[in-house]
Amino acid sequence: MKERLLEIAETAVKMAEKLGASQAEAYVGQSRAFAIDAENSAIRNAEEKRDAGIGIRTIIGKKIGFAFVTTLSDDDVREAVTMSVKLAKVSIPDPDFVSLPSDDNSYPTVKGLFDKNIAELPSEVTADMIIRVIDASKQVLEGRDYAISAGVQSSSGMNAVVNSLGISCSGARSSILLYSSPIVKETDDQTESYDYQLTRDLSEIDPEKIGENAAHLTLKLLGPKTIEGGEMPVVFAPLGAATVIGHGFAGAVSAEEVQKGRSYISDAFGDTIASENLEIVDDALLTAGLGSRSFDAEGYPAQRTSIIEKGVLKGLLHNSYTANKDGVQNTGNASRPSYAGLPSISTSNFIISPGKGTLDDLVSEIDKGVLCRNTADRPNMTTGDLSAMLYEGFYIERGEIKHPVKNTLVGINMRDLLQRISRVGSDTTTTLAMITPSFVVESATVTSG
Amino acid sequence: MEDLAQAAIDAALKTGVSFADIRIENSTTTIIELNDGVTRQSMASRMKGAGIRAFIDGAWAFAQTTNLTSEGMRTTGESVAKLALATREKVAEKFVIDGPTFDAKVKLNVKKPFDSVSIEEKMGFVQMIDNQARDFDERIVSTRTIYGELSSEIFIANSLGTRIALQNAIPRVISIPTAKEGPNRQRIQQSISFRSGFEEMETEEAQNIGTKAAKLAIDLLASKSAEGGIYDVVLDPALNGVVTHEAFGHATEADNWPAHSTVLEEKINEKVGPDYLSISDDPTLTGMRGSTEYDWEGTKTKKRRMVKDGILTDLLHSLETSSRLELEPNGAARAQSFMHVPLPRMSNTFMEPGDWDVDELIEDMKHGILLCSFNYGYTQSAKGQFMFQASHGYMIENGEKETMVRDVSLAGNILEVLAKVDAIGKDFELEGGTCGKDGQSVPIMTGGPHARIRQVPVGGM
Known part of the structure; x- marks a missing residue:
């Protein structure tokens, strides 16, 4: 299987070069998913999805084109390569594009990815x-x-990722x-x-x-009530923390967003942007991690990158484009949903280092506040303003959870939220978005009604 | 196409299931995105394949294939039927899939088919909009413009005898400029999309969307964060549409009934809002993003009046839900692509206009907020809890529009909030959007008139 995917990718890259591309890259993906779901406490549906396709990125000078197709048949691949080159020809050159990554580094070994x-x-x-x-x-x-x-x-x-500069991995x-x-x-x-x-x-x-x-x-969660609003501490349990930090902060340290001036932490590199209790790394090499990999979506070696150390912003997440533009080391954070898209930037395993104490311990230290067990809200990435509904939230009084809340929102700017993290727990949990323990934000505006 | 579909259905039935259906799709998309005047992506794609379902006794199975030969159809039809047979013993409730059959080939007539416009011309259009936004004001520091087009051909067949061929074409333009003044940065998104050819990108509105978005971003620089609290609010048509869709529409999707996952479960033919409130979903409107003549199960579509004069009347049905609830099918089953299972979904959803003049509706308020447009929103149908974020708004003091505010969030409960709607405007507008459910995205439109809601929690900084 591996050889076949690499061969299809290599053929596509050669075809693109023949059609006039100065550089080309093929990403071939093949997958099988088996799912069963149940409703009203019984099995309802079974699904087997087999998917295979190819995405081809072609470059002519500084002009870039991309095409993908949901099959791997020769005719369809040929059509996709042709379309990709055609689109590159009519594109407007991107002066910041330097090159696709080249094959200069060796790949780390990451264990436990396939069972x-x-x-x-x-x-x-x-x-x-x-x-x-x-x-x-x-x-x-x-x-x-x-x-x-x-x-x-x-x-x-x-x-499998293959490009015309020698990258070939699967x-x-x-x-x-x-x-x-x-x-x-x-x-x-x-x-x-x-x-x-x-x-x-x-x-x-x-x-x-x-x-x-x-x-x-x-x-x-039964019997939720509204509460009297005001300024109060908010305890974020891992699911809530993962949404706010895993999406709301991870998006802000994407080098692309920073370069475009679209991140609320633009121009803060090297500054103290968070409380000294906060430490964050992006670690692609974690054994069996959900975001682990030995190469990124452009075939560049993956790595461990420090993002926040003692509250200081130490690193951003890069792919080859943003790293070339800033003249810095690529961090191997290129990502794409599958063959069906161009590489963007995302985290691998985004991890908040644990502190001390369980969620109960954190709650017991609060005189009056709320617990955000889960929220689905993200900040405005440009301003950092966050208004988060407590999707699953509780009212805390004298160190104890009193009752669940409804129609309750927490408002705070992300820059303040990061600075006001007064406690980090040790209850590290792996969620879809990141790996994090609970933490306490010492004050935010709570509205309820 | 018919022969391929028949081969798959025959193979499934022969294996022992009672119902089978198939969607064969051939779609192409083109996306052109510019950031700050240079190409960020020029992308073309082709989706080609078939999704096959088999059903017996209450157990569904689904599989997809890109092998569009009679052999591919036979093997996939057989294996999906085996999968359904394997789980039939473990279902909670036995039922039968039944419904009317349809046989039609629908041709979509557009003025300017996408392939009659060169890729250079489309690139020129995107470049023009991108420049327009950047040239509007020197405080526009970053621009992002996206043009996308989808054209698709779908063939749907089932074992009851339905045979439907459908066509679709949807263009979209989006302008997302960022304005900056000192440390203050504001980003706004505006878009236009219809069911049409390229002609809808040549209207005055579409040709000036960059200017419109840039003006809004500049205006937002002077806005303030709203103070959190309980307010009387007026929703503009764009936000009203999203609230109607998210907070109410999703809860009327009939797959919630067998799953017992909606707060509306016991409310059919009961009062859910004031007499002057009506909410509809209409896929039969001409030229709208969510419109289709037949749904993805091949059922002819109808207008659904979910709320009529305050009473919950219609639900959104797939063949399964209309069969199980013994209600009339209304063609609401949609799938993102051949790779997905059709589910009850909305199309073009809106609050029906009322009798208030919009100006009077605002003049009649002492202290409140006019909430406009939206950043995002979501709802949890089982709890009825929802949350929306308006992209901007205006404080209202003694009937006058005052300071501009930004990022204002609105939270509430479906059943509580409908009762608080106390005035509905005469005006009406629909906007294009995309709706997500169970990992599937489909094009939709949402809208309605201005509407006023009393005493709701609004989140601020």
């Missing part, structure tokens, strides 16, 4: 997992009015996701929550734990 047990998981075992996660939620919810949605998805795939990866999302109803109230596990290691999957947790989390 044969996941790639070859029989459909009966997958079905069994979803039944177990539902049963575990059911047990906790016995005697109540509930409906559980649940899902399991195993995926495995391989990608890698395989696999992962499995299992979740339970119960809805619980009472006479005048209805709520839902969820818990999930996403891992590259099949042996880590624990359906009972996820099912039970999801049910307990949902029960805690």
Whole structure:
């Protein structure tokens, strides 16, 4: 398989050069995903998706074109290469483009990215997992009015990147996701929550734990109330922290956003932008990490990059384009959704270093405040203004959680949020967006009504 | 195309399922994006393949293939049927998929097909808009302009006998300038999109979108952050549309009923808002982004009146939900592409206009905020909780529009907020957008009139 993908990519690159491209790059991806989902506590749908396609980036001088197609047949690949070159020809030259990455460095070894047990998981075992996660939620919810949605998805795939400067690499990866999302109803109230596990290691999957947790989390959200607003501390549990930092801050340290003046931390390189309690790294080399890889989406070697050390902004995330433009080292953070897009920049494993104390410990130190267990909101990336609804939030009084809240928003600018992180916990959790413990922001504006 | 579809359906039925359907797609897209006058991306793509579903007793299975030969159809049809048969014992509820059948080939007539306009001309259009935004004011420090076009041909067939061939064409232009003055930076997004050929990019409005966006970004430099609190608010048509779509529309998608995942579950034919409130979803409007003659299951589309005079009346149906709830199908099943399963989705969603003059609606307010346009929004149908962020707004004091404010967020609960709508304007506008659900994005439009809501929490800094 690996050889075939590399061969298709090499042929496409040669074809592009023949058609007049001065540089060319082909990204070939091939994947299989198997998913089962359940609604109202029973299996409903099974899906098997096999996907394979190619994306071709071509360069003529400083003009760039790109095309992709959802098949790997010779005719379709030829059409895509032709379109890509045609688009490069009519593009407006980008003076900041220097070159695609070249083959000067060796690749790090990153372990645990592919688990044969996941790639070859029989459909009966997958079905069994979803039944177990539902049963575990059911047990906790016995005697109540509930409906559980649940899902399991195993995926495995391989990608290959080849360019005309000698880059030629390929890698395989696999992962499995299992979740339970119960809805619980009472006479005048209805709520839902969820818990999930996403891992590259099949042996880590624990359906009972996820099912039970999801049910307990949902029960805690029953009977939400509004509260009296004002300035108060906000405790961010890992899911909430991951949205605010994993999206809301990670996006601001993308070199592309900084270069374009679209980031709220532009011009802050080397400055103290956060409280000294905060330390963040982007580590692509973490064993079995969800964002781990030995090469990025342009085939450049991946690495570990320090972003914040003792509150000081130490690094930005680069791909070949932004690194060339600034004349700095590429950090290997080029990313693309699949073959179907040009490389942009994103984190690998974005990690907040743990401090001390559990979430309960952090809550116990608050006299009056709120706990943001989860939010879906992100800041305005240009101004840093954040207005986050407590998707799952609680009111804290005298060190104890009193009740869940509704219609409640937390307002703060990201620059203040970073400076006001007064405590970082040790309850490190792997979420979709990042790896983070809970933390406390000592004051923000809370509105509720 | 018909032969390929038939081969897949026959193979699935022969394996032992009771229902099968297929979507064969051939689509192309072109995207041209300029940043600060230079090409950021020129991209072309082709999506080509088939998605096949099989059903028995309450168990669904789905598979996709890009092997568009009779052999590819047969093997995929067979394997997807086997997958459905394997899970049939584990379903909660048995039901049958049934519905009317349709047979039609729909041709979309556009004035200027995309392939009649050269790529150079399209590049020139994007460049013109990008320059327009940058030349508007020297405080515009960064510009981003995107042109995109989608043209698709879809063939849909099912084992009940439906055979539908559909065409679609959607162009879109987006202008995103950033203005800067001192440390203050403001970015705004404006876009125009319809179901049409390139002709909709040649209207005066589309040709001047760069100027419109740049002016708004410059105006925003002088805006202030709003103070959080409880306010009377007026939503402009753009924001009203998004709130209607997100906070209410999603909860009327009928797949929420079997899943017990909507706060509206017990509310069919009951009052959910004041008598003067009506909310509709209409895929039959001509030239709108969310319009289609038949849905992605091949069912003829109809206008859905979700709320009529304050009463919840229609839901948005796929063949599965209309079969299970024993209601009439109305053609709301959509999929992002052949790689996805059709789900009940909205098309062009709006609040129906009322009888207030917009000026009077504002003059009648003592202290409040006019909220305009939007950055984003979302909702949780099971809890009824929603959140929206307006891109900007204006404080209203004693009936007068005063200071401009930015990034104002609005949170609430669906059922609580509808009851608080106390005045609906006579005006009406629709805007293009994209809606996400279960990882699938589809083109939509949202809108309505200006509408006033009393006493809602607004988040500020």
